[in-house]
Amino acid sequence: MTAAFSARVDAALASPTLKLAIDRTTGTARSKRAAAMAAWPEFNIARDLGRDIKDHVIENLEHYLVTFEKNAIASGAKVHWAETGAQACAIVVDICRKANAKSVTRAKSMLGEEIGLPHALEEAGIERVETDLAEHIIQLAGDPPSHIVWPALHKTREQVAELFRTHHRDPGALASVEAMVGSARRQLREKFMAADVGISGANFLVADTGAVCTVTNEGNAELTTTPPRVHIVTAGIEKLVPSTAHAMAMLRLLVRSATGAELTQYTTFHCGPKQAGDLDGPEEFHIVLVDAGRTRMLAEGLADMLRCIRCGACLNHCVVYRQIGGHAYGATYPGPMGAVLTPSLSGLEAAQDLPRACTLNGQCQEVCPVAIPLPTLLRGWREKAWQQGFEPATVRWAVALWRFLILRPALYAAASAIGLRLMPLFSRNGWISRLPLAGGWTAHRDMPSPTGGTFLAQYKRRMKK
Amino acid sequence: MSSARAKILQAIRAASPATSSGKGPIGAQAAALSARAAATRPERVSGPVDAAFLTRLQDPGIGATTERVATLQDFPDAVRRYLAAQGLAAAVAVQPHPELLALDWSGVETHHHIATDEGAAVGLALGGIAETGSLVFHSSAASPTLFAFLPLHHVVAVRAETLWPWLEDYATALATLPQPRNVNLVTGASGTTDIEGTLVRGAHGPGWLHIVLIGSTNAT
Numbered sequence: 001m002t003a004a005f006s007a008r009v010d011a012a013l014a015s016p017t018l019k020l021a022i023d024r025t026t027g028t029a030r031s032k033r034a035a036a037m038a039a040w041p042e043f044n045i046a047r048d049l050g051r052d053i054k055d056h057v058i059e060n061l062e063h064y065l066v067t068f069e070k071n072a073i074a075s076g077a078k079v080h081w082a083e084t085g086a087q088a089c090a091i092v093v094d095i096c097r098k099a100n101a102k103s104v105t106r107a108k109s110m111l112g113e114e115i116g117l118p119h120a121l122e123e124a125g126i127e128r129v130e131t132d133l134a135e136h137i138i139q140l141a142g143d144p145p146s147h148i149v150w151p152a153l154h155k156t157r158e159q160v161a162e163l164f165r166t167h168h169r170d171p172g173a174l175a176s177v178e179a180m181v182g183s184a185r186r187q188l189r190e191k192f193m194a195a196d197v198g199i200s201g202a203n204f205l206v207a208d209t210g211a212v213c214t215v216t217n218e219g220n221a222e223l224t225t226t227p228p229r230v231h232i233v234t235a236g237i238e239k240l241v242p243s244t245a246h247a248m249a250m251l252r253l254l255v256r257s258a259t260g261a262e263l264t265q266y267t268t269f270h271c272g273p274k275q276a277g278d279l280d281g282p283e284e285f286h287i288v289l290v291d292a293g294r295t296r297m298l299a300e301g302l303a304d305m306l307r308c309i310r311c312g313a314c315l316n317h318c319v320v321y322r323q324i325g326g327h328a329y330g331a332t333y334p335g336p337m338g339a340v341l342t343p344s345l346s347g348l349e350a351a352q353d354l355p356r357a358c359t360l361n362g363q364c365q366e367v368c369p370v371a372i373p374l375p376t377l378l379r380g381w382r383e384k385a386w387q388q389g390f391e392p393a394t395v396r397w398a399v400a401l402w403r404f405l406i407l408r409p410a411l412y413a414a415a416s417a418i419g420l421r422l423m424p425l426f427s428r429n430g431w432i433s434r435l436p437l438a439g440g441w442t443a444h445r446d447m448p449s450p451t452g453g454t455f456l457a458q459y460k461r462r463m464k465k
Numbered sequence: 466m467s468s469a470r471a472k473i474l475q476a477i478r479a480a481s482p483a484t485s486s487g488k489g490p491i492g493a494q495a496a497a498l499s500a501r502a503a504a505t506r507p508e509r510v511s512g513p514v515d516a517a518f519l520t521r522l523q524d525p526g527i528g529a530t531t532e533r534v535a536t537l538q539d540f541p542d543a544v545r546r547y548l549a550a551q552g553l554a555a556a557v558a559v560q561p562h563p564e565l566l567a568l569d570w571s572g573v574e575t576h577h578h579i580a581t582d583e584g585a586a587v588g589l590a591l592g593g594i595a596e597t598g599s600l601v602f603h604s605s606a607a608s609p610t611l612f613a614f615l616p617l618h619h620v621v622a623v624r625a626e627t628l629w630p631w632l633e634d635y636a637t638a639l640a641t642l643p644q645p646r647n648v649n650l651v652t653g654a655s656g657t658t659d660i661e662g663t664l665v666r667g668a669h670g671p672g673w674l675h676i677v678l679i680g681s682t683n684a685t
Contacts, residue, residue: 049501
């Protein structure tokens with residue numbers, strides 16, 4: 001394990017409030033999802049359909065991108081293409097400058113986080129107002145997001161109250177979560193109406209209409225995209241669906257998997273700028289189509305991962321995420337989906353610990369609404385890390401030694417018999433609390449003293465009976 | 466950035482060598498996928514569509530209240546009753562829809578623009594979706610988008626004959642209508658679970674949504 005990852009994990013485990021905060025939100029999310037699935041016995045066939053729709057789009061990605069572009073332009077949108085995150089940020093900042101924008105409202109978009117858009121806007125000297133409640137909280141705290149659906153999941157209600165008391169104009173008593181939400185509503189109301197540019201992401205890009213679909217429960221996306229003169233969408237090129245009907249099939253999967261609801265409170269299809277007669281809506285509508293490593297994933301054999309619809313179910317069900325939270329992953333996308341994405345987006349050498357920080361228990365794949373074989377993809381990264389020599393020398397020697405023995409059964413049996421004889425020497429009252437070469441294991445738990453010989457010896461004995 | 470476009474499309478071509486050849490035309494594949502959706506839907510919407518719509522809206526997760534009146538002419542009375550029951554002032558922003566403007570709003574102060582902190586607004590939805598209990602709004606001169614997002618209380622009339630059973634039925638209908646700038650599917654009142662997963666209403670959008678169903682499916 002690299003020192004940086006190890007330090008982040010230690011910090012997470014040492015936090016007195018993090019585990020509590022994670023348990024409160026992921027616990028609710030898991031039980032709500034379970035209830036939604038219990039009421040939807042068709043989930044398994046719906047998931048197969050979701051997988052096949054996304055695979056079909058990825059197999060015909062050029063066709064759907066070009067179709068979407070053509071229809072979006074016909075609706076009056078301006079379509080931009082960005083190979084990298086930096087290019088995408090430059091395009092957005094340039095549009096803001098041309099619009100003479102002083103203030104920008106932003107509706108939560110994980111792609112925006114991935115490409116560093118918040119930072120780019122700040123560097124350009126443009127006021128950035130995060131409008132999703134969770135994004136607002138972490139903007140005040142100066143934190144990165146720790147979950148892709150609940151970015152402020154690491155904050156307890158007490159910590160949120162403290163932030164609002166410090167930063168809000170009219171916080172009131174903040175005695176309840178209701179009061180905190182009310183304070184944020186008052187704080188952001190005028191900001192929505194005063195912004196020059198609104199920026200959103202996209203949950204789906206609808207090829208046959210050129211529309212951009214966003215989903216929220218707060219209504220902040222529409223309040224971000226409607227009043228300003230300019231609306232900019234940043235979207236990954238994998239977000240396409242063939243038609244509105246296909247988007248509906250995907251929405252059934254996305255919302256139940258994310259929050260357990262059947263549909264978000266607000267599901268909006270944005271198509272072009274203000275039309276003749278419209279009383280509100282932006283005069284300019286820009287869509288920035290962003291690659292930022294997606295075509296590389298296609299080339300690297302990670303096409304399955306391009307199905308991901310960012311529901312967050314794999315995070316909520318991951319035993320590792322639930323212990324260490326999102327920040328320990330040190331990347332925009334945490335949890336199982338993040339452990340697959342990050343090595344591709346930021347390079348395997350830097351992110352090699354993430355695929356290893358996994359028990360391969362398969363929960364993530366079980367709950368994934370588009371059936372991404374996450375454990376298989378994580379094992380793929382482990383193999384690549386091994387082939388590229390990123391494992392530390394001690395691990396490589398240990399595995400080489402184990403390989404040498406396992407290929408020689410008699411020797412292996414003899415070696416494990418010796419090991420078994422030695423282990424009781426370290427035991428006290430039947431438990432081993434310190435063992436040479438296994439300090440990492442015994443530091444946090446005891447191991448029972450072995451009895452009854454090796455597995456193979458026991459197996460042979462039983463087969464004789 | 467047309468060079469970025471060319472490079473991205475080139476990279477896609479290089480990475481996916483004609484994978485879908487032999488699967489038939491793309492449009493036919495997409496249609497075949499759509500055809501599978503019916504079997505994946507939750508088995509719920511059976512019987513009259515209006516009953517299914519109202520039943521769905523009983524779900525506490527949606528956070529809406531409902532009532533039914535016989536005709537659109539009864540809508541202003543329903544609004545007056547709602548305002549009184551909620552202890553609100555008799556003043557509403559009326560969505561500038563010709564059919565709403567033609568109603569008798571006497572006893573209620575009405576205006577046709579929406580303020581940032583509007584207390585209550587009344588609207589007429591283009592239709593509704595029984596499967597999800599959603600209201601459908603298409604932005605236009607008669608249906609500005611912000612009417613569904615700025616008020617604290619939103620009272621919406623929807624005609625029983627404009628209800629679609631399933632999300633896909635609406636999608637099919639959309640394809641035959643002029644594409645609006647915004648399609649807003651509104652499913653209950655605004656909510657957030659961003660603080661410790663606790664559900665709170667009225668995050669940024671309306672905290673209260675009252676739906677007045679006009680007429681019945683059988684009567685039409």
